[in-house]
Amino acid sequence: MTSIEYRATDSQDQVTLDTAQCSTLILRALSWLDKNGSVENRVPVANGNEAAFSFYQKFGFYPRRTILEQKKNPLK
Numbered sequence: 001m002t003s004i005e006y007r008a009t010d011s012q013d014q015v016t017l018d019t020a021q022c023s024t025l026i027l028r029a030l031s032w033l034d035k036n037g038s039v040e041n042r043v044p045v046a047n048g049n050e051a052a053f054s055f056y057q058k059f060g061f062y063p064r065r066t067i068l069e070q071k072k073n074p075l076k
Contacts, residue, residue: 019055026059 017025033041043061045052053063 022055023058026056030059 030041041061043056045056045063
């Protein structure tokens with residue numbers, strides 16, 4: 001069974017959902033977005049988690065762009 005782990009960035013709380021639960025959440029979210037006039041939806045996928053692409057492709061999401069970030073050294 002595939003699972004997706006969610007951890008809020010400011011919390012140690014952790015929730016693990018199976019694929020069926022994740023699919024239900026995505027479908028509900030997309031339905032809400034459609035009903036409320038959303039015309040473009042995006043899902044960020046972290047570098048190294050390209051395996052998530054196949055999950056999101058089931059809902060019509062496809063990789064469209066790559067964004068590179070530069071982290072400055074805070075000690076300089």
